[in-house]
Amino acid sequence: MRTALKLWLAIACVTTVVLDARPGLTAEREIAVQAWGTAWEQGLQQIATNFEKKTGIHVVPVTQSGSADGFARLQSMRDAPKIDVWFTTSSFAARVTTDQKMFSKIPEQQFTNLGSLVAGGKSDTWVGAYYYPLSVIYRPKLVKAPINAWTDIWKPEFKGALSVPDVQTYQARMLLLSALTHGGSIDNVEPGFAALKELKPNIAMFYGSDSDVRRALAQGEITAMVGPPSQAKPLRDDNVDVVVKTPKPAVILFDVMALVNTPKKDMAVQFMDFVISSESQKIISTMFDMGPVNHMVVPSAQLAAALPSEADQVTFDEAKINANVAAWNERFKAEIAR
Incomplete structure (x- = not known):
């Protein structure tokens, strides 16, 4: 250091x-x-x-x-x-x-x-x-096919090999992303909770620490993670081969x-x-x-190469997130993370 x-x-x-x-x-x-x-x-x-x-x-x-x-x-x-x-x-x-x-x-x-x-x-x-944005960072030699859409990480081949942020990390964006990609919205997160439950068999760890999830990816304990593109830089600096993909909708x-x-x-x-x-x-x-x-x-x-076009970018009302994130987090811990 x-x-x-x-x-x-x-x-x-x-x-x-x-x-x-x-x-x-x-x-x-x-x-x-x-x-x-x-x-x-x-x-x-x-x-x-x-x-x-x-x-x-x-x-x-x-x-x-x-x-x-x-x-x-x-x-x-x-x-x-x-x-x-x-x-x-x-x-x-x-x-x-x-x-x-x-x-x-x-x-x-x-x-x-x-x-x-x-x-x-x-x-x-x-x-x-x-x-x-929230992106998918993955080890290309450890996955069967390139990841091009958010739906790819729900596929069975990622069973036990994926890590995504918990609700407190990145201000519930993984929950909101799951809602958006499954017919919901910030005003209707029920599809998001349902999608995360469906994704759970693929989850090796819900993370709150960036360094922990990077270490798991570097050591091959997982093959893919969801996080900002900047998470790839320390991995590449350590000669870990990773690909960064930001499918749409791109949560910013x-x-x-x-x-x-x-x-x-x-x-x-x-x-x-x-x-x-x-x-x-x-x-x-x-x-x-x-x-x-x-x-x-x-x-x-x-x-x-990892940044989405402006047309694909999605932002959320921060006031709504702040009003709901505590309840979302309690529900996440009770229904999904346990």
């Missing part, structure tokens, strides 16, 4: 963020940005370095294991937050950024790149950092940036605007294998 990553993880273990003093920089020229450690390691570190070179503003990274962990830390410092920008999911952001004491609305007039965002790439309280998710209500909002906005610039989005696409939210950026060739 890189020394820098060890430092980030150490910072993440405390609830008080200690700003990093750098020669020639003062605390007034620093912002703290909270995100996932893998996101920093695979792309945001380089973006933060480039941002400092251009603006003189140093970015102090604070890692989180997940959105719930990150939000708990923010709540612990609610009266005097020491984190200026928070990376989270669009679903989680929709749930919590209505808190006007903790979060600020996006000051669109201070951005220069918002006009280049893809459809659905912003709201009043967050700005998208990148997007990704966004990871986003929320603006925390601190005295450093102006510098925080500069960083957020830099993240969605063409320069930074190219880094996210090539290093992190995530879809660029800036439509001026052409995805890397490898990623482009």
